[in-house]
Each structure stands twice: as C-alpha cells, then as structure tokens.
Amino acid sequence: MSDLFNLSLTVNGAAYERQVEPRLLLSDFLRQNLGLTGTHVGCEHGVCGACTILFDGEPARSCLIFAVQAHGHEVLTVEGMGTIDNLHPLQEAFWEAHGLQCGFCTPGFLTTLLPFLEENPDPSEEEIREAISGNLCRCTGYQHIVDAVKLAAEKMRT
Amino acid sequence: MTKEFIGKRIKRNEDPRLLTGQALFVDDVDIPGMLHAAFVRSDYAHAKIVSIDTSTARQMPGVVAVYTAEDMGDEWQPGPPLVSPPPTVEDVVFHSRRQAPLVKDKVRHAGETVAVVVAESRYLAEDAAEEIWVEYDPLPAVVDIEKGLEPNSPLVHDDLESNLAAHLSQEKGDYEAAKAQADVVISKKIHIDRGAAAAMENRGIVAHWDEKGQLLTIWDTTQAPIPIRNGTAARLGLSENQVRVIAPFVGGGFGPKIMMFYPEEMLIPWISMKLCRPIKWIEDRRENFYATTQERGQVHEVEMALTKDGKILGLKDDFLHDTGAFDPYGLTIPLNTQSHVMGPYEIANFSSEFKVVFTNKTIVTPVRGAGRPQGVYIIERLMDAAARELDIDPIEIRKKNLIAPDAFPYSHSIIDQAFAELILDSGDYLPTFEKAIEMIGYRQFIEQEQPRLRAEGKYVGIGITPFIETTGVGPYEGARVQIEPSGKVNLATGIGTQGQGHFTSFAQIVAEQLGVDVTDVRIITGDTAEFHWGTGTFASRGAVVAGNAVYAAASGVRKKVLKMASKVLDAPEEELEIQDGMVRVADIPRMSISLGELAAQANPLRGAVEPGTEPGLEATDYFGPQYGATAFGTHAMIIEVDPETMLVEIKRYVTAEDCGRMLNPLIVEGQVHGGVSMGIGNAYYEQLHFDENGQLLNASLADYLIPSSMEMPPRIEVGHAETKSPLSELGTKGVGEAGTIPVPACFAQALENALQDFDLEIAETPLSPNRLYELLYKKEQ
Numbered sequence: 001m002s003d004l005f006n007l008s009l010t011v012n013g014a015a016y017e018r019q020v021e022p023r024l025l026l027s028d029f030l031r032q033n034l035g036l037t038g039t040h041v042g043c044e045h046g047v048c049g050a051c052t053i054l055f056d057g058e059p060a061r062s063c064l065i066f067a068v069q070a071h072g073h074e075v076l077t078v079e080g081m082g083t084i085d086n087l088h089p090l091q092e093a094f095w096e097a098h099g100l101q102c103g104f105c106t107p108g109f110l111t112t113l114l115p116f117l118e119e120n121p122d123p124s125e126e127e128i129r130e131a132i133s134g135n136l137c138r139c140t141g142y143q144h145i146v147d148a149v150k151l152a153a154e155k156m157r158t
Numbered sequence: 159m160t161k162e163f164i165g166k167r168i169k170r171n172e173d174p175r176l177l178t179g180q181a182l183f184v185d186d187v188d189i190p191g192m193l194h195a196a197f198v199r200s201d202y203a204h205a206k207i208v209s210i211d212t213s214t215a216r217q218m219p220g221v222v223a224v225y226t227a228e229d230m231g232d233e234w235q236p237g238p239p240l241v242s243p244p245p246t247v248e249d250v251v252f253h254s255r256r257q258a259p260l261v262k263d264k265v266r267h268a269g270e271t272v273a274v275v276v277a278e279s280r281y282l283a284e285d286a287a288e289e290i291w292v293e294y295d296p297l298p299a300v301v302d303i304e305k306g307l308e309p310n311s312p313l314v315h316d317d318l319e320s321n322l323a324a325h326l327s328q329e330k331g332d333y334e335a336a337k338a339q340a341d342v343v344i345s346k347k348i349h350i351d352r353g354a355a356a357a358m359e360n361r362g363i364v365a366h367w368d369e370k371g372q373l374l375t376i377w378d379t380t381q382a383p384i385p386i387r388n389g390t391a392a393r394l395g396l397s398e399n400q401v402r403v404i405a406p407f408v409g410g411g412f413g414p415k416i417m418m419f420y421p422e423e424m425l426i427p428w429i430s431m432k433l434c435r436p437i438k439w440i441e442d443r444r445e446n447f448y449a450t451t452q453e454r455g456q457v458h459e460v461e462m463a464l465t466k467d468g469k470i471l472g473l474k475d476d477f478l479h480d481t482g483a484f485d486p487y488g489l490t491i492p493l494n495t496q497s498h499v500m501g502p503y504e505i506a507n508f509s510s511e512f513k514v515v516f517t518n519k520t521i522v523t524p525v526r527g528a529g530r531p532q533g534v535y536i537i538e539r540l541m542d543a544a545a546r547e548l549d550i551d552p553i554e555i556r557k558k559n560l561i562a563p564d565a566f567p568y569s570h571s572i573i574d575q576a577f578a579e580l581i582l583d584s585g586d587y588l589p590t591f592e593k594a595i596e597m598i599g600y601r602q603f604i605e606q607e608q609p610r611l612r613a614e615g616k617y618v619g620i621g622i623t624p625f626i627e628t629t630g631v632g633p634y635e636g637a638r639v640q641i642e643p644s645g646k647v648n649l650a651t652g653i654g655t656q657g658q659g660h661f662t663s664f665a666q667i668v669a670e671q672l673g674v675d676v677t678d679v680r681i682i683t684g685d686t687a688e689f690h691w692g693t694g695t696f697a698s699r700g701a702v703v704a705g706n707a708v709y710a711a712a713s714g715v716r717k718k719v720l721k722m723a724s725k726v727l728d729a730p731e732e733e734l735e736i737q738d739g740m741v742r743v744a745d746i747p748r749m750s751i752s753l754g755e756l757a758a759q760a761n762p763l764r765g766a767v768e769p770g771t772e773p774g775l776e777a778t779d780y781f782g783p784q785y786g787a788t789a790f791g792t793h794a795m796i797i798e799v800d801p802e803t804m805l806v807e808i809k810r811y812v813t814a815e816d817c818g819r820m821l822n823p824l825i826v827e828g829q830v831h832g833g834v835s836m837g838i839g840n841a842y843y844e845q846l847h848f849d850e851n852g853q854l855l856n857a858s859l860a861d862y863l864i865p866s867s868m869e870m871p872p873r874i875e876v877g878h879a880e881t882k883s884p885l886s887e888l889g890t891k892g893v894g895e896a897g898t899i900p901v902p903a904c905f906a907q908a909l910e911n912a913l914q915d916f917d918l919e920i921a922e923t924p925l926s927p928n929r930l931y932e933l934l935y936k937k938e939q
Binding site: 021023024031032035036037038039040041042043044045047048050077078079081082083084087091094095096098100101102103104105106107110125128129130132133134135136137138139140141142143144145146 | 169170172173174175176177178179180181183185186188281356357358359360407408409410412442443656657658659824825827828829831832833834835836858859860864865866867868870872873874897
C-alpha cells in the first residue's frame with residue numbers, strides 16, 4: 001500500500017483534514033471519506049459530467065482529479081448549494097420546470113450552471129444548451145433543463 | 159367537492175431530495191464492515207478457459223476472498239429463466255440457455271464474469287483482480303446473425319446443433335393469396351443494429367446478510383425488486399420473508415435493469431452469506447458497456463402487397479433476432495416486433511417467421527421500446543417505398559390504411575409478448591396523425607418552404623410517422639393505502655421507480671380519492687418489506703397497472719372513511735364529503751371529523767369492536783388487466799442535412815401522442831422528451847460496434863455517443879389527445895417508451911425526403927454521418 005498524504009481542504013465552507021492515498025479520486029474522497037454522496041459517478045472518464053463539482057468556483061470533473069490535488073483548495077458540492085427547506089433558486093427552478101427525472105445527473109448540472117448563471121444572468125437558449133453540452137442526461141431530453149435554467153436566471157436576477 | 163388532482167401539472171414530491179443530494183442511490187449505501195467486490199471479466203468473446211490462477215490475488219493486501227466457478231462448488235447454478243417460452247404457438251422452438259454467476263468452462267461474450275475478488279476497498283479489489291491470471295483458448299466468435307445460422311458457423315452453445323435459439327411463425331389470413339391479387343409488391347431487406355440503454359447510473363448491488371437476525375437485505379438498482387427477492391430466496395434456500403430487496407432511487411432504468419438475474423445479482427448476496435459481511439459492487443461504465451444488456455439487432459426480409467391505389471393487402475416479414483450469448487428474456491422482443499410490424503394499419507393477411515440467434519455478444523433483453531421500434535421501422539420504411547413506387551403522397555397512403563375508430567377493440571389475430579391475442583383496446587388514430595401534420599405545417603413545408611430552401615441549395619426534408627405502442631401489460635400490480643392518525647397518508651406499491659415521477663402521479667391518485675394534499679401522501683416504491691406482491695416497472699406499465707391498483711386501494715380506503723364517518727357523525731354516507739383532510743356533512747361545516755382522528759378511532763387501544771372489524775383506515779388492492787392498453791400517436795420532424803459533413807440538424811420536432819388519460823401532463827411531456835432523445839440516439843448516433851472477434855470497439859461514453867443538449871432539436875412540441883382505455887377505471891395508457899419508438903423510422907423518412915435528389919433508399923438503422931456518406935458515395939459510384 002502506498003504512503004498516506006495529509007490532505008486539508010475546504011468543502012462546502014467546512015475545513016477538513018484527512019489522510020488519503022495519493023491515488024484516491026476526489027469523487028471517491030467526497031463520497032466515501034466525507035459521506036457527501038450527492039456527487040454522482042456516472043462514467044469515471046470525464047464525459048458524463050455527473051460528478052461535476054466547483055473547484056475554487058470553477059466546474060470540474062471530480063472523477064478526473066485526485067483528492068490530493070484539492071489540497072489547500074475549496075470545493076463546493078451539491079450539498080453546499082441549498083437544503084430541502086431552503087433550496088437555491090436554481091434548484092427551485094429545476095423543481096418547478098421538471099428539470100429532472102431520475103435525478104442522477106442533476107447535481108452535475110446544478111454545479112455546472114451555478115457559475116454559468118452568475119456570469120450570464122440572462123442567457124439565450126443557445127447559450128444554455130452550450131453551457132450544459134458537457135453534461136449528459138438520459139431522461140429529460142434537456143428541454144425542461146433548458147426551461148429550468150431560463151427560469152433560474154429570472155429568479156436569480158430578482 | 160373533492161379537489162381534482164389527476165390531469166394537473168403538479169411539480170414532483172421527490173425532487174427536493176434529488177436536488178440537494180439527499181436521495182439514496184445504491185452506491186450511497188454505506189454499512190460498517192462493508193467489503194467491496196471487483197470482477198475479472200472475459201477478454202475474449204468466445205474462448206475455452208484453460209486455467210485460472212488466483213494464488214497471487216488471494217495473498218494481496220486487503221483481499222478477503224476470491225471466487226471462481228470452481229470455488230462455488232455445488233452452489234453454482236445458472237440463473238432462472240426470466241420469461242418462459244410461449245406455450246400457445248404450434249411448432250415453436252425454444253432453447254433456454256441462461257447466464258451463470260461465474261463462467262465454468264467457456265466464455266461466451268467479452269465481459270462475462272470469470273472471477274470475483276472481495277476486498278476491504280474497491281481499489282484493493284481491483285488491484286487483486288489485475289493479478290488473476292486466466293489462460294484462454296480462443297475460439298472463432300459468432301458475431302453476425304446471418305452468418306451465425308450458416309452450417310459451418312462456430313457454436314455458442316456446443317450442446318445445440320446450431321445457433322438457433324428459437325423459431326416461431328405466425329399467420330393471419332392468407333398472405334400468398336393476397337400477394338397473387340396485388341398490383342404491386344414491395345420487398346426490402348432491412349438491417350437494424352444494437353444500441354445501449356446507457357442509463358446515467360450504472361448497475362449496483364449491496365447485500366447485507368445479518369447472521370444474528372437471519373435476514374438478508376439487498377439494495378439493488380433493479381426495476382423488479384419483488385422477483386429479485388423471491389428468486390434470491392429460492393437460490394439461497396431462504397424463506398421469502400428473510401430477504402428484503404430495496405430498489406431505492408435508481409438513476410434510470412430503460413429496460414436492462416429489469417434483467418434478472420445478472421451474474422452479479424446472483425453472486426453478491428451469496429458472498430455476503432458466505433462471509434457474513436455486507437458486500438458492495440458498483441458497476442463501472444466500461445462494465446456497463448460489456449455486461450449490461452443491450453438490444454435491437456435484427457435483420458428483416460420483408461414484403462408488402464398492395465393495390466395500385468395504395469391499400470395494403472398483405473405483409474410478410476421474416477426476420478432474425480440477435481439474443482446475444484443467452485436468452486433469459488424468452489421471446490418478448492421478437493414478439494413485440496411482430497406485434498408492431500402491422501403498426502396502426504389494417505392488414506388482413508400477414509405472415510411472419512422469426513429465428514432467434516445466439517451470438518458471442520452481450521445478452522439482449524428489452525431496452526426502451528423492446529422490439530417495437532424495429533417493427534415500426536420496418537412497416538414505415540415499406541410505406542415510404544410503396545408511396546414512392548405508386549406515386550402516392552406518403553401522408554395519403556398512411557391515411558388510407560389506418561385502422562378505423564369504430565374497429566376497436568381491434569384484434570390483430572396474432573399472439574403478443576404475453577402469449578395472448580394481440581388486441582388493441584381502443585384508439586382513434588386519424589386525429590393524432592392529422593394533429594401532427596397540422597402542428598408541423600406539412601403542406602406549407604412541402605409546397606413552399608422545401609422548394610424555396612432547395613433552390614437555395616439546402617437539403618431539407620420532412621418525416622411523419624404514426625405508431626402504436628402496446629403498454630400496461632399484466633399480470634398485475636398491487637398497492638396498500640393507509641391513513642395515519644397524523645392525517646397523512648401512506649402508499650406502498652411493489653414496482654420500483656427510476657425517475658418516472660411515481661411519488662407524484664400516484665400521490666395525485668390517492669389525494670383525489672381521500673381529499674388530502676398531494677404532498678400529504680408519503681410513497682414507498684420498490685421495498686419488499688413494505689409491499690411484496692407484484693412484478694416490476696417495465697413495458698410502460700407503471701401508470702396503467704400500478705396506477706390502477708393505487709386507485710383501487712385508495713377507493714377502498716375512501717369507502718371505509720365514509721362508512722365510519724357516517725356512524726361517527728350520524729349522517730348518511732351520501733351527505734358526506736371529504737376535503738382538506740376532513741370528512742364533513744355537506745352544508746353543515748361544524749359536523750365534521752378529521753381523517754387523522756377517524757384513523758385513530760379506527761384503531762382503538764381498549765374496548766370492544768364489532769365482529770369482523772378490520773383495524774385502521776387501510777386497504778390493499780390489485781389491478782390485473784385483461785390485456786394491455788395500446789397507446790398511439792404520430793411523430794414528425796423537419797431536418798436539414800449538411801452535404802459536406804453529413805451532419806443532420808433537426809430543425810423542428812413534433813409529437814402528437816395519445817396515452818389515454820394523463821395523470822400529470824408535465825411528467826408525460828418529460829417522458830416524451832426523454833424518449834425522443836433516446837430515439838434520436840438510436841437513429842443517428844448510437845451504435846455498438848463489434849468487430850469480427852466480438853470485441854466492442856466503442857465501450858465508453860467518449861466513443862458511444864448519446865445525444866447531448868446540442869444534438870437535440872430546439873424544441874420538442876408535444877400535442878396531446880386522450881382516448882381513455884376502457885380496460886381500467888383510470889383509463890390510463892403507458893407513455894414511457896412512446897417517445898423512442900417511432901424516431902428512427904421518422905428520421906429515415908425525413909432523410910430520404912431531404913436527399914430525394916440522390917434517390918437514396920435507407921434500409922438500415924442506426925445511421926451516422928459516416929454511414930450516410932458511405933451510402934451516398936456508393937450511390938454516386
């Protein structure tokens with residue numbers, strides 16, 4: 001077994017220190033070591049986007065990052081966006097527009113869209129489609145997701 | 159009046175949990191002491207196993223156990239047949255060959271399970287799996303289904319004389335006589351290839367044998383928790399009550415998750431009992447491409463006899479169906495193809511023979527559509543060819559042959575996948591057909607836009623495809639509804655859920671019966687400890703079969719509520735109304751009692767009750783339809799082909815669907831959108847490429863292209879009609895697969911229309927830009 005590495009990072013605003021193997025993926029670290037199972041793993045090769053998290057505010061595939069690479073960085077997962085009783089407007093919009101079905105890919109869409117909407121408060125449908133083009137969804141055909149993003153933009157502007 | 163919820167666009171009860179990462183999926187299950195499994199899978203599609211050396215792996219750090227077929231001893235046994243062969247057809251041939259938990263002597267497809275390692279972590283299990291050395295003696299692989307039936311073909315199963323897995327013929331009327339009278343006979347050979355379901359969540363299973371409690375709990379990404387429980391109990395020699403199967407939130411099903419038993423589903427619970435430890439196995443995406451079932455491979459030789467004015471006299475369709483290495487799912491798919499190849503049309507004379515072929519490829523079981531897209535593709539390709547041959551408008555030739563509305567219930571006089579007579583329960587096909595034509599502006603497109611755009615050098619085309627979908631098949635489902643003293647309502651049903659919105663649509667049914675809010679209904683699906691009768695979520699049957707069981711159980715509770723309230727309030731039942739969680743005497747608001755109070759009184763702690771009294775406000779009921787409810791509709795699309803890149807842009811997409819009474823149109827539209835996206839994948843992006851050795855060449859999501867937001871049309875416009883099914887109280891029909899079924903047929907039609915200058919005839923699916931280029935290039939030669 002390889003040597004352990006002392007990892008310290010911030011996840012959803014809380015500081016964590018853990019000893020991890022260098023080969024441990026960030027996705028597995030979040031899910032298994034921290035119990036943050038909202039980040040889903042759909043392909044382990046960076047295509048489907050389900051495992052997307054915010055790495056220092058930028059969307060990143062947590063299945064393509066080793067946990068040790070997050071040393072000293074800030075990570076935001078879907079659990080840090082809102083709670084059942086206090087949903088983020090983006091989450092509310094997904095709810096209202098039926099932007100999810102099985103919900104497995106949803107956390108990755110939400111984390112992809114959060115910075116997108118902050119930078120593009122009034123995006124066109126085409127811009128939205130491009131923004132989510134790196135996230136695969138097998139259930140919705142994307143249309144209600146696009147509707148949800150438009151609705152979210154509206155909510156977030158006001 | 160009780161508030162109406164059925165038919166309303168209500169946002170979903172389950173969403174807040176899913177949106178915040180608080181919904182439990184199988185991979186989220188974490189139990190102290192849990193071990194992790196990793197599989198060694200066959201590198202070859204067809205090879206004898208000479209030896210397996212596990213000695214190094216067994217010594218590796220963190221490894222707790224390694225098993226091969228030999229290690230299982232007498233406990234090794236193949237999986238049970240999932241669907242039995244048909245008993246009702248004469249001269250049917252069916253050879254049942256089923257997958258085993260671990261391969262004993264010969265691997266029959268790449269990715270078959272050869273050994274399993276159990277270790278303290280998945281990382282350590284995979285390390286050790288790499289150190290298991292399997293020596294193979296490779297054999298030539300059966301890949302192509304036509305070659306697979308040639309006399310000199312290698313055999314997938316050596317104990318059979320050929321690779322023929324099944325053979326079945328069906329006749330209606332007299333096709334040859336019809337052909338003799340025909341003005342024209344159209345014949346074609348059509349190839350349809352495989353795709354993957356590619357649910358975003360791969361499969362997974364956690365099994366926890368509690369030795370002290372003598373209970374086995376299994377979390378499984380299955381669409382069929384109850385049959386998994388019963389089959390697991392039987393395999394492991396346990397009572398059914400000792401096994402609890404939970405299908406929690408499941409990240410998309412689309413058919414393959416109803417396959418049972420997968421090798422991993424047989425093994426993981428067995429290992430948990432052997433080691434008395436919880437065991438987790440989560441499939442990775444590569445495994446999903448090799449080991450999760452696939453569908454659609456067929457080759458059809460088909461002909462259609464018509465009069466010169468376009469009336470179909472008869473249809474003959476002989477086809478081969480690829481079942482992969484085993485055939486656990488019986489004849490469901492090819493029977494569905496036969497049941498849909500006559501489509502929505504009146505065809506008096508029909509002859510169809512299919513042969514199911516074993517190949518050295520991943521097992522085939524239903525994938526969203528389940529044989530139906532192939533049937534629709536075949537008939538619609540022929541309709542287009544006939545229209546062209548007879549110089550009749552493609553719309554008119556279809557209209558001329560649609561089954562008339564007064565013909566229902568309409569028997570197609572063959573047997574369907576339930577081995578019962580194929581009866582279309584109800585329908586009115588012309589209105590949805592005309593609605594789609596109108597929505598897409600067919601005449602205007604053909605007469606004005608297309609000529610104008612063609613003059614500008616643009617290759618634009620239109621497709622309009624009617625279809626039927628048999629849904630809501632038996633045998634039955636059940637539900638239990640209970641009002642709690644809190645006034646909240648519990649509903650348990652046996653089917654699992656994979657994103658269809660059951661927590662909401664079923665709540666709507668209950669809420670309407672019991673005068674509570676949709677959010678006051680707590681739903682449990684897919685937990686055998688809560689409900690243990692039923693079969694599963696498949697064949698677009700949730701809203702029909704489980705939905706009507708929910709309705710029946712809720713109605714039963716409503717009756718109990720009224721009966722009891724009538725006594726408590728001393729008023730006749732007819733004068734009572736249930737609203738806002740209260741039972742009231744109409745017009746006298748002070749004479750009322752809450753449902754919760756009534757529930758408490760129905761379960762007294764002391765005192766005497768009348769003989770025969772059942773406690774509580776609870777009812778269990780079942781629904782089993784006489785036969786399926788057939789949904790229908792029409793899809794239409796306008797496309798533009800880029801003649802340089804062969805990329806196809808879908809400019810407009812329209813569906814006019816009729817799934818009977820809609821429980822929640824928002825959910826129905828979501829199902830249609832998602833179905834269409836899978837259909838677009840089937841039509842132009844998704845094809846599993848196996849080489850001549852049976853190796854899958856595109857086993858990743860980077861190589862196997864499922865549509866992203868960019869490949870989808872800007873909008874899918876959904877129009878509705880509601881022809882209620884007469885077979886149930888709710889009048890519902892299924893819609894889960896409807897979006898997918900007609901898309902490849904409609905796409906091929908639109909392509910031919912866009913490329914009419916090239917006189918291109920399409921007789922295959924899936925297509926791709928590369929393949930389209932090849933077809934056009936060949937044409938030019």
